[in-house]
Amino acid sequence: MSKAIIHSSDPITLLGGGHATAQDVAEALNIAPKLVAVDGGVVTALAAGIDPVAVIGDMDSAPPEALVKVPLARQHHISEQQYTDFDKALRHVAAPVVVGAGFCGGRVDHQLAAFHTLLVHADRPCILQAEREVIMLAPPYVALDMQPGETVSLFPLVAVTGRSSGLEWPIEGLSFDPAAFIGTSNKATGAVELWMDKPGMLLIVPRCYLRPLVAQVVQGGARWPARAQ
Numbered sequence: 287m288s289k290a291i292i293h294s295s296d297p298i299t300l301l302g303g304g305h306a307t308a309q310d311v312a313e314a315l316n317i318a319p320k321l322v323a324v325d326g327g328v329v330t331a332l333a334a335g336i337d338p339v340a341v342i343g344d345m346d347s348a349p350p351e352a353l354v355k356v357p358l359a360r361q362h363h364i365s366e367q368q369y370t371d372f373d374k375a376l377r378h379v380a381a382p383v384v385v386g387a388g389f390c391g392g393r394v395d396h397q398l399a400a401f402h403t404l405l406v407h408a409d410r411p412c413i414l415q416a417e418r419e420v421i422m423l424a425p426p427y428v429a430l431d432m433q434p435g436e437t438v439s440l441f442p443l444v445a446v447t448g449r450s451s452g453l454e455w456p457i458e459g460l461s462f463d464p465a466a467f468i469g470t471s472n473k474a475t476g477a478v479e480l481w482m483d484k485p486g487m488l489l490i491v492p493r494c495y496l497r498p499l500v501a502q503v504v505q506g507g508a509r510w511p512a513r514a515q
Contacts, residue, residue: 447461
């Protein structure tokens, strides 16, 4: 297991170098006030007047004129090319939950890599901001007080099963598989509860549920155990 660079008892914001508006960053910091810039995310952070507590990555997207504004002690160069900078940052941050901005939108391959990282590090809860939704790896149990008709999308990254309450199309008895059966565009009938049998399902809900999801992870410990090493 990687040794943590940043330790926090509160949620942390990871800011990537992809698309992130000033509103995205402000919303994330309102919930997770410490910001770790992921490589080129340092440019967005500094442009917003934010002093990152750390910059993590291989620094190939972080220009020298930005890095010179960050103390060397806060710069953590990790050159492993077989891993993305998001992967490097997530596994070197110890926090109850991470909010990720700047990882969705833009290049599709970068988004797919981010979803892969959520799965690989299932024991490190992370909620990604998208333009209209938030995305996380569904924990063993999650409950949301949703409005009838709101979209709840479930996309399996591996073969996975589970149970639900409060969905128009219940998922119990269904075998999800990315090559066979997915669960996008389901709808809430009211309060929603989900139970997953193992890590592997992306949960995609409207962006207004970012704060409730963060609170649930922090308060309820909704997380998968670390994989055996």
